[in-house]
Amino acid sequence: MRKQLVTVAPAVAMTVVSMVLTLAVVVMWLGGSMPWQIALVVGLGLDGGWLATLAYERRLAAQGDHSTPVTIVGWAFGLAATGVLVAHALGEESTGAWLAISWLPLAAKALWLVHGMWERTALTPVALDAIRGIQQEARDEAAVARARLRAQAGTEETRLTAVTETGSRVARVQAKTAERLSGAWATLETARQGEGTARALTCVTDRVTPTSQPRWELPVWAPFEPVPALDAPALDDAELDRIVTELHSSETPPLSYRELSLRFRAAGHSASETRLRAAWRRVTTTAS
Incomplete structure:
Protein backbone atom coordinates (compact mmCIF):
# COMPACT_ATOMS: atom_id res chain seq x y z
CA MET A 1 0.00 0.00 0.00
CA LEU A 123 3.68 -8.04 -7.66
CA THR A 124 2.02 -9.46 -4.59
CA PRO A 125 3.95 -9.71 -1.28
CA VAL A 126 4.08 -13.50 -1.69
CA ALA A 127 5.71 -13.18 -5.12
CA LEU A 128 8.13 -10.55 -3.83
CA ASP A 129 9.09 -12.80 -0.90
CA ALA A 130 9.65 -15.70 -3.34
CA ILE A 131 11.85 -13.50 -5.54
CA ARG A 132 13.84 -12.33 -2.52
CA GLY A 133 14.27 -15.94 -1.43
CA ILE A 134 15.50 -16.98 -4.88
CA GLN A 135 17.93 -14.06 -5.00
CA GLN A 136 19.20 -14.83 -1.52
CA GLU A 137 19.65 -18.49 -2.41
CA ALA A 138 21.60 -17.51 -5.52
CA ARG A 139 23.81 -15.19 -3.46
CA ASP A 140 24.39 -17.96 -0.90
CA GLU A 141 25.35 -20.44 -3.59
CA ALA A 142 27.69 -17.93 -5.19
CA ALA A 143 29.32 -17.21 -1.83
CA VAL A 144 29.74 -20.93 -1.10
CA ALA A 145 31.21 -21.49 -4.57
CA ARG A 146 33.69 -18.63 -4.07
CA ALA A 147 34.67 -19.98 -0.65
CA ARG A 148 35.13 -23.47 -2.10
CA LEU A 149 37.31 -22.13 -4.93
CA ARG A 150 39.41 -20.10 -2.49
CA ALA A 151 39.85 -23.14 -0.24
CA GLN A 152 40.82 -25.34 -3.17
CA ALA A 153 43.26 -22.71 -4.39
CA GLY A 154 44.81 -22.46 -0.92
CA THR A 155 45.07 -26.24 -0.64
CA GLU A 156 46.66 -26.52 -4.07
CA GLU A 157 49.10 -23.75 -3.23
CA THR A 158 50.06 -25.53 0.01
CA ARG A 159 50.47 -28.83 -1.82
CA LEU A 160 52.65 -27.29 -4.51
CA THR A 161 54.78 -25.57 -1.89
CA ALA A 162 55.25 -28.83 0.01
CA VAL A 163 56.07 -30.74 -3.17
CA THR A 164 58.54 -28.06 -4.24
CA GLU A 165 60.27 -28.02 -0.86
CA THR A 166 60.39 -31.83 -0.77
CA GLY A 167 61.78 -31.97 -4.30
CA SER A 168 64.40 -29.39 -3.34
CA ARG A 169 65.44 -31.45 -0.30
CA VAL A 170 65.59 -34.63 -2.41
CA ALA A 171 67.70 -32.84 -5.01
CA ARG A 172 70.11 -31.61 -2.32
CA VAL A 173 70.40 -35.10 -0.81
CA GLN A 174 70.98 -36.63 -4.23
CA ALA A 175 73.62 -34.03 -5.00
CA LYS A 176 75.44 -34.73 -1.72
CA THR A 177 75.16 -38.51 -2.27
CA ALA A 178 76.46 -38.19 -5.81
CA GLU A 179 79.35 -36.10 -4.54
CA ARG A 180 80.22 -38.69 -1.89
CA LEU A 181 79.93 -41.56 -4.38
CA SER A 182 82.12 -39.68 -6.82
CA GLY A 183 84.77 -39.21 -4.13
CA ALA A 184 84.56 -42.88 -3.10
CA TRP A 185 84.70 -43.94 -6.74
CA ALA A 186 87.79 -41.83 -7.35
CA THR A 187 89.45 -43.20 -4.22
CA LEU A 188 88.65 -46.78 -5.20
CA GLU A 189 89.86 -46.25 -8.75
CA THR A 190 93.09 -44.72 -7.46
CA ALA A 191 93.60 -47.73 -5.16
CA ARG A 192 92.77 -50.12 -7.98
CA GLN A 193 95.17 -48.54 -10.45
CA GLY A 194 97.95 -47.88 -7.94
CA GLU A 195 101.25 -49.73 -8.33
CA GLY A 196 101.54 -50.58 -4.64
CA THR A 197 98.05 -52.05 -4.32
CA ALA A 198 99.02 -55.56 -5.48
CA ARG A 199 102.10 -55.64 -3.23
CA ALA A 200 100.10 -54.41 -0.26
CA LEU A 201 97.44 -57.06 -0.81
CA THR A 202 100.03 -59.79 -1.43
CA CYS A 203 101.67 -59.26 1.91
CA VAL A 204 98.48 -60.21 3.76
CA THR A 205 97.70 -63.48 1.95
CA ASP A 206 99.44 -66.75 1.14
CA ARG A 207 100.33 -68.05 -2.25
CA VAL A 208 98.03 -70.65 -3.70
CA THR A 209 100.95 -72.38 -5.38
CA PRO A 210 104.69 -71.83 -4.97
CA THR A 211 104.81 -69.91 -8.26
CA SER A 212 101.44 -68.20 -8.23
CA GLN A 213 100.76 -64.62 -7.23
CA PRO A 214 97.54 -63.67 -5.52
CA ARG A 215 95.24 -61.72 -7.83
CA TRP A 216 92.91 -59.19 -6.33
CA GLU A 217 90.02 -57.55 -8.03
CA LEU A 218 88.44 -54.64 -6.23
CA PRO A 219 84.81 -53.86 -7.00
CA VAL A 220 84.35 -51.40 -9.81
CA TRP A 221 81.85 -48.59 -9.41
CA ALA A 222 80.88 -47.44 -12.83
CA PRO A 223 77.81 -47.12 -15.00
CA PHE A 224 76.83 -50.33 -16.71
CA GLU A 225 74.19 -51.39 -19.18
CA PRO A 226 72.06 -54.37 -18.14
CA VAL A 227 72.24 -57.28 -20.57
CA PRO A 228 68.86 -58.79 -21.41
CA ALA A 229 68.40 -62.37 -20.32
CA LEU A 230 68.69 -64.91 -23.13
CA ASP A 231 67.34 -68.39 -23.20
CA ALA A 232 70.35 -70.72 -23.28
CA PRO A 233 71.03 -74.29 -22.11
CA ALA A 234 72.76 -74.78 -18.76
CA LEU A 235 76.51 -75.37 -19.01
CA ASP A 236 78.44 -77.91 -17.01
CA ASP A 237 81.73 -77.02 -15.31
CA ALA A 238 83.92 -78.29 -18.18
CA GLU A 239 82.10 -76.29 -20.85
CA LEU A 240 81.98 -73.26 -18.56
CA ASP A 241 85.75 -73.48 -17.97
CA ARG A 242 86.38 -73.80 -21.70
CA ILE A 243 84.28 -70.72 -22.57
CA VAL A 244 85.85 -68.68 -19.78
CA THR A 245 89.34 -69.75 -20.92
CA GLU A 246 88.62 -68.68 -24.48
CA LEU A 247 87.28 -65.32 -23.39
CA HIS A 248 90.07 -64.76 -20.87
CA SER A 249 92.85 -65.45 -23.36
CA SER A 250 91.17 -63.71 -26.31
CA GLU A 251 92.93 -60.41 -25.61
CA THR A 252 96.20 -59.22 -24.21
CA PRO A 253 96.30 -58.26 -21.38
CA PRO A 254 93.66 -60.77 -20.19
CA LEU A 255 90.18 -59.54 -19.51
CA SER A 256 89.06 -58.60 -16.02
CA TYR A 257 86.19 -60.49 -14.48
CA ARG A 258 83.74 -57.70 -15.17
CA GLU A 259 84.65 -57.48 -18.85
CA LEU A 260 84.61 -61.28 -19.15
CA SER A 261 81.19 -61.47 -17.49
CA LEU A 262 79.76 -58.91 -19.90
CA ARG A 263 81.13 -60.73 -22.95
CA PHE A 264 80.02 -64.08 -21.59
CA ARG A 265 76.43 -62.99 -21.28
CA ALA A 266 76.51 -60.97 -24.49
CA ALA A 267 77.50 -64.16 -26.32
CA GLY A 268 74.24 -65.75 -25.17
CA HIS A 269 75.64 -68.07 -22.50
CA SER A 270 73.81 -68.61 -19.23
CA ALA A 271 75.34 -69.33 -15.83
CA SER A 272 74.87 -68.10 -12.32
CA GLU A 273 77.16 -65.43 -10.97
CA THR A 274 78.60 -67.82 -8.40
CA ARG A 275 79.50 -70.51 -10.99
CA LEU A 276 80.89 -67.95 -13.45
CA ARG A 277 83.12 -66.38 -10.81
CA ALA A 278 84.31 -69.84 -9.65
CA ALA A 279 85.20 -70.79 -13.25
CA TRP A 280 87.03 -67.46 -13.70
CA ARG A 281 89.06 -68.13 -10.53
CA ARG A 282 89.96 -71.64 -11.71
CA VAL A 283 91.07 -70.34 -15.11
CA THR A 284 93.05 -67.40 -13.72
CA THR A 285 94.66 -69.59 -11.06
CA THR A 286 95.70 -72.16 -13.66
CA ALA A 287 97.01 -69.44 -16.00
CA SER A 288 99.08 -67.97 -13.21
Whole structure:
Protein backbone atom coordinates (compact mmCIF):
# COMPACT_ATOMS: atom_id res chain seq x y z
CA MET A 1 0.00 0.00 0.00
CA ARG A 2 2.81 2.40 0.81
CA LYS A 3 4.49 1.74 -2.51
CA GLN A 4 1.19 2.36 -4.27
CA LEU A 5 0.85 5.75 -2.58
CA VAL A 6 4.23 6.72 -3.99
CA THR A 7 2.73 6.80 -7.51
CA VAL A 8 -0.95 7.54 -6.88
CA ALA A 9 -0.52 10.47 -4.46
CA PRO A 10 1.34 12.74 -6.94
CA ALA A 11 -1.18 11.89 -9.66
CA VAL A 12 -4.16 12.78 -7.40
CA ALA A 13 -2.51 15.99 -6.23
CA MET A 14 -1.64 17.07 -9.75
CA THR A 15 -5.19 16.27 -10.93
CA VAL A 16 -6.80 18.36 -8.17
CA VAL A 17 -4.47 21.32 -8.82
CA SER A 18 -5.01 21.22 -12.58
CA MET A 19 -8.84 20.96 -12.21
CA VAL A 20 -8.97 23.87 -9.76
CA LEU A 21 -6.67 25.92 -11.97
CA THR A 22 -8.69 25.14 -15.09
CA LEU A 23 -11.97 26.08 -13.37
CA ALA A 24 -10.52 29.35 -12.09
CA VAL A 25 -9.09 30.31 -15.49
CA VAL A 26 -12.36 29.56 -17.28
CA VAL A 27 -14.36 31.65 -14.78
CA MET A 28 -11.90 34.56 -14.97
CA TRP A 29 -11.55 34.37 -18.74
CA LEU A 30 -15.22 33.99 -19.62
CA GLY A 31 -16.61 35.97 -16.65
CA GLY A 32 -16.13 39.28 -18.43
CA SER A 33 -18.22 38.33 -21.45
CA MET A 34 -20.96 36.26 -19.79
CA PRO A 35 -22.41 35.74 -16.33
CA TRP A 36 -19.95 34.05 -14.02
CA GLN A 37 -22.50 31.32 -13.29
CA ILE A 38 -22.37 30.22 -16.94
CA ALA A 39 -18.57 30.39 -16.93
CA LEU A 40 -18.58 28.22 -13.80
CA VAL A 41 -20.79 25.66 -15.51
CA VAL A 42 -18.40 25.59 -18.51
CA GLY A 43 -15.39 25.05 -16.23
CA LEU A 44 -17.17 22.36 -14.23
CA GLY A 45 -18.20 20.63 -17.45
CA LEU A 46 -14.61 20.54 -18.70
CA ASP A 47 -13.29 19.24 -15.38
CA GLY A 48 -16.23 16.87 -14.99
CA GLY A 49 -15.65 15.26 -18.38
CA TRP A 50 -11.99 14.82 -17.59
CA LEU A 51 -12.76 13.36 -14.15
CA ALA A 52 -15.41 11.00 -15.59
CA THR A 53 -13.06 9.57 -18.23
CA LEU A 54 -10.31 9.22 -15.60
CA ALA A 55 -12.65 7.33 -13.25
CA TYR A 56 -13.71 5.00 -16.06
CA GLU A 57 -10.08 4.35 -17.02
CA ARG A 58 -9.27 3.49 -13.39
CA ARG A 59 -12.24 1.12 -13.22
CA LEU A 60 -11.11 -0.70 -16.36
CA ALA A 61 -7.54 -0.87 -15.03
CA ALA A 62 -8.78 -2.42 -11.78
CA GLN A 63 -10.49 -5.14 -13.85
CA GLY A 64 -7.34 -5.72 -15.88
CA ASP A 65 -8.93 -4.23 -19.00
CA HIS A 66 -8.21 -1.29 -21.26
CA SER A 67 -10.28 0.85 -23.66
CA THR A 68 -8.53 2.86 -26.35
CA PRO A 69 -11.53 5.18 -27.05
CA VAL A 70 -11.82 6.10 -23.38
CA THR A 71 -8.09 6.82 -23.26
CA ILE A 72 -8.36 9.03 -26.34
CA VAL A 73 -11.28 10.96 -24.84
CA GLY A 74 -9.35 11.44 -21.58
CA TRP A 75 -6.33 12.83 -23.41
CA ALA A 76 -8.67 15.06 -25.43
CA PHE A 77 -10.06 16.61 -22.23
CA GLY A 78 -6.48 17.08 -20.96
CA LEU A 79 -5.45 18.80 -24.21
CA ALA A 80 -8.59 20.97 -24.07
CA ALA A 81 -7.77 22.09 -20.53
CA THR A 82 -4.20 22.82 -21.56
CA GLY A 83 -5.47 24.74 -24.58
CA VAL A 84 -7.72 26.86 -22.37
CA LEU A 85 -4.81 27.68 -20.08
CA VAL A 86 -2.55 28.56 -23.02
CA ALA A 87 -5.22 30.76 -24.67
CA HIS A 88 -5.78 32.55 -21.38
CA ALA A 89 -2.03 33.02 -20.89
CA LEU A 90 -1.62 34.60 -24.35
CA GLY A 91 -4.26 37.24 -23.49
CA GLU A 92 -2.71 38.26 -20.18
CA GLU A 93 0.07 40.76 -19.55
CA SER A 94 2.22 38.25 -17.65
CA THR A 95 2.14 35.62 -20.38
CA GLY A 96 5.20 33.69 -19.17
CA ALA A 97 3.81 33.15 -15.67
CA TRP A 98 0.51 31.73 -16.97
CA LEU A 99 2.26 29.59 -19.58
CA ALA A 100 4.43 28.11 -16.82
CA ILE A 101 1.34 26.47 -15.27
CA SER A 102 -0.46 25.53 -18.50
CA TRP A 103 1.24 22.10 -18.63
CA LEU A 104 -0.34 20.88 -15.37
CA PRO A 105 -3.32 19.01 -17.00
CA LEU A 106 -1.00 17.05 -19.29
CA ALA A 107 1.33 16.38 -16.35
CA ALA A 108 -1.59 14.95 -14.37
CA LYS A 109 -2.49 12.62 -17.27
CA ALA A 110 1.15 11.54 -17.54
CA LEU A 111 1.28 10.73 -13.81
CA TRP A 112 -1.84 8.59 -14.07
CA LEU A 113 -0.20 6.79 -17.00
CA VAL A 114 2.86 6.08 -14.85
CA HIS A 115 0.64 4.83 -12.02
CA GLY A 116 -1.19 2.50 -14.43
CA MET A 117 2.12 1.07 -15.66
CA TRP A 118 3.18 0.48 -12.06
CA GLU A 119 -0.06 -1.37 -11.32
CA ARG A 120 0.38 -3.63 -14.36
CA THR A 121 3.87 -4.61 -13.22
CA ALA A 122 3.24 -4.72 -9.46
CA LEU A 123 3.68 -8.04 -7.66
CA THR A 124 2.02 -9.46 -4.59
CA PRO A 125 3.95 -9.71 -1.28
CA VAL A 126 4.08 -13.50 -1.69
CA ALA A 127 5.71 -13.18 -5.12
CA LEU A 128 8.13 -10.55 -3.83
CA ASP A 129 9.09 -12.80 -0.90
CA ALA A 130 9.65 -15.70 -3.34
CA ILE A 131 11.85 -13.50 -5.54
CA ARG A 132 13.84 -12.33 -2.52
CA GLY A 133 14.27 -15.94 -1.43
CA ILE A 134 15.50 -16.98 -4.88
CA GLN A 135 17.93 -14.06 -5.00
CA GLN A 136 19.20 -14.83 -1.52
CA GLU A 137 19.65 -18.49 -2.41
CA ALA A 138 21.60 -17.51 -5.52
CA ARG A 139 23.81 -15.19 -3.46
CA ASP A 140 24.39 -17.96 -0.90
CA GLU A 141 25.35 -20.44 -3.59
CA ALA A 142 27.69 -17.93 -5.19
CA ALA A 143 29.32 -17.21 -1.83
CA VAL A 144 29.74 -20.93 -1.10
CA ALA A 145 31.21 -21.49 -4.57
CA ARG A 146 33.69 -18.63 -4.07
CA ALA A 147 34.67 -19.98 -0.65
CA ARG A 148 35.13 -23.47 -2.10
CA LEU A 149 37.31 -22.13 -4.93
CA ARG A 150 39.41 -20.10 -2.49
CA ALA A 151 39.85 -23.14 -0.24
CA GLN A 152 40.82 -25.34 -3.17
CA ALA A 153 43.26 -22.71 -4.39
CA GLY A 154 44.81 -22.46 -0.92
CA THR A 155 45.07 -26.24 -0.64
CA GLU A 156 46.66 -26.52 -4.07
CA GLU A 157 49.10 -23.75 -3.23
CA THR A 158 50.06 -25.53 0.01
CA ARG A 159 50.47 -28.83 -1.82
CA LEU A 160 52.65 -27.29 -4.51
CA THR A 161 54.78 -25.57 -1.89
CA ALA A 162 55.25 -28.83 0.01
CA VAL A 163 56.07 -30.74 -3.17
CA THR A 164 58.54 -28.06 -4.24
CA GLU A 165 60.27 -28.02 -0.86
CA THR A 166 60.39 -31.83 -0.77
CA GLY A 167 61.78 -31.97 -4.30
CA SER A 168 64.40 -29.39 -3.34
CA ARG A 169 65.44 -31.45 -0.30
CA VAL A 170 65.59 -34.63 -2.41
CA ALA A 171 67.70 -32.84 -5.01
CA ARG A 172 70.11 -31.61 -2.32
CA VAL A 173 70.40 -35.10 -0.81
CA GLN A 174 70.98 -36.63 -4.23
CA ALA A 175 73.62 -34.03 -5.00
CA LYS A 176 75.44 -34.73 -1.72
CA THR A 177 75.16 -38.51 -2.27
CA ALA A 178 76.46 -38.19 -5.81
CA GLU A 179 79.35 -36.10 -4.54
CA ARG A 180 80.22 -38.69 -1.89
CA LEU A 181 79.93 -41.56 -4.38
CA SER A 182 82.12 -39.68 -6.82
CA GLY A 183 84.77 -39.21 -4.13
CA ALA A 184 84.56 -42.88 -3.10
CA TRP A 185 84.70 -43.94 -6.74
CA ALA A 186 87.79 -41.83 -7.35
CA THR A 187 89.45 -43.20 -4.22
CA LEU A 188 88.65 -46.78 -5.20
CA GLU A 189 89.86 -46.25 -8.75
CA THR A 190 93.09 -44.72 -7.46
CA ALA A 191 93.60 -47.73 -5.16
CA ARG A 192 92.77 -50.12 -7.98
CA GLN A 193 95.17 -48.54 -10.45
CA GLY A 194 97.95 -47.88 -7.94
CA GLU A 195 101.25 -49.73 -8.33
CA GLY A 196 101.54 -50.58 -4.64
CA THR A 197 98.05 -52.05 -4.32
CA ALA A 198 99.02 -55.56 -5.48
CA ARG A 199 102.10 -55.64 -3.23
CA ALA A 200 100.10 -54.41 -0.26
CA LEU A 201 97.44 -57.06 -0.81
CA THR A 202 100.03 -59.79 -1.43
CA CYS A 203 101.67 -59.26 1.91
CA VAL A 204 98.48 -60.21 3.76
CA THR A 205 97.70 -63.48 1.95
CA ASP A 206 99.44 -66.75 1.14
CA ARG A 207 100.33 -68.05 -2.25
CA VAL A 208 98.03 -70.65 -3.70
CA THR A 209 100.95 -72.38 -5.38
CA PRO A 210 104.69 -71.83 -4.97
CA THR A 211 104.81 -69.91 -8.26
CA SER A 212 101.44 -68.20 -8.23
CA GLN A 213 100.76 -64.62 -7.23
CA PRO A 214 97.54 -63.67 -5.52
CA ARG A 215 95.24 -61.72 -7.83
CA TRP A 216 92.91 -59.19 -6.33
CA GLU A 217 90.02 -57.55 -8.03
CA LEU A 218 88.44 -54.64 -6.23
CA PRO A 219 84.81 -53.86 -7.00
CA VAL A 220 84.35 -51.40 -9.81
CA TRP A 221 81.85 -48.59 -9.41
CA ALA A 222 80.88 -47.44 -12.83
CA PRO A 223 77.81 -47.12 -15.00
CA PHE A 224 76.83 -50.33 -16.71
CA GLU A 225 74.19 -51.39 -19.18
CA PRO A 226 72.06 -54.37 -18.14
CA VAL A 227 72.24 -57.28 -20.57
CA PRO A 228 68.86 -58.79 -21.41
CA ALA A 229 68.40 -62.37 -20.32
CA LEU A 230 68.69 -64.91 -23.13
CA ASP A 231 67.34 -68.39 -23.20
CA ALA A 232 70.35 -70.72 -23.28
CA PRO A 233 71.03 -74.29 -22.11
CA ALA A 234 72.76 -74.78 -18.76
CA LEU A 235 76.51 -75.37 -19.01
CA ASP A 236 78.44 -77.91 -17.01
CA ASP A 237 81.73 -77.02 -15.31
CA ALA A 238 83.92 -78.29 -18.18
CA GLU A 239 82.10 -76.29 -20.85
CA LEU A 240 81.98 -73.26 -18.56
CA ASP A 241 85.75 -73.48 -17.97
CA ARG A 242 86.38 -73.80 -21.70
CA ILE A 243 84.28 -70.72 -22.57
CA VAL A 244 85.85 -68.68 -19.78
CA THR A 245 89.34 -69.75 -20.92
CA GLU A 246 88.62 -68.68 -24.48
CA LEU A 247 87.28 -65.32 -23.39
CA HIS A 248 90.07 -64.76 -20.87
CA SER A 249 92.85 -65.45 -23.36
CA SER A 250 91.17 -63.71 -26.31
CA GLU A 251 92.93 -60.41 -25.61
CA THR A 252 96.20 -59.22 -24.21
CA PRO A 253 96.30 -58.26 -21.38
CA PRO A 254 93.66 -60.77 -20.19
CA LEU A 255 90.18 -59.54 -19.51
CA SER A 256 89.06 -58.60 -16.02
CA TYR A 257 86.19 -60.49 -14.48
CA ARG A 258 83.74 -57.70 -15.17
CA GLU A 259 84.65 -57.48 -18.85
CA LEU A 260 84.61 -61.28 -19.15
CA SER A 261 81.19 -61.47 -17.49
CA LEU A 262 79.76 -58.91 -19.90
CA ARG A 263 81.13 -60.73 -22.95
CA PHE A 264 80.02 -64.08 -21.59
CA ARG A 265 76.43 -62.99 -21.28
CA ALA A 266 76.51 -60.97 -24.49
CA ALA A 267 77.50 -64.16 -26.32
CA GLY A 268 74.24 -65.75 -25.17
CA HIS A 269 75.64 -68.07 -22.50
CA SER A 270 73.81 -68.61 -19.23
CA ALA A 271 75.34 -69.33 -15.83
CA SER A 272 74.87 -68.10 -12.32
CA GLU A 273 77.16 -65.43 -10.97
CA THR A 274 78.60 -67.82 -8.40
CA ARG A 275 79.50 -70.51 -10.99
CA LEU A 276 80.89 -67.95 -13.45
CA ARG A 277 83.12 -66.38 -10.81
CA ALA A 278 84.31 -69.84 -9.65
CA ALA A 279 85.20 -70.79 -13.25
CA TRP A 280 87.03 -67.46 -13.70
CA ARG A 281 89.06 -68.13 -10.53
CA ARG A 282 89.96 -71.64 -11.71
CA VAL A 283 91.07 -70.34 -15.11
CA THR A 284 93.05 -67.40 -13.72
CA THR A 285 94.66 -69.59 -11.06
CA THR A 286 95.70 -72.16 -13.66
CA ALA A 287 97.01 -69.44 -16.00
CA SER A 288 99.08 -67.97 -13.21
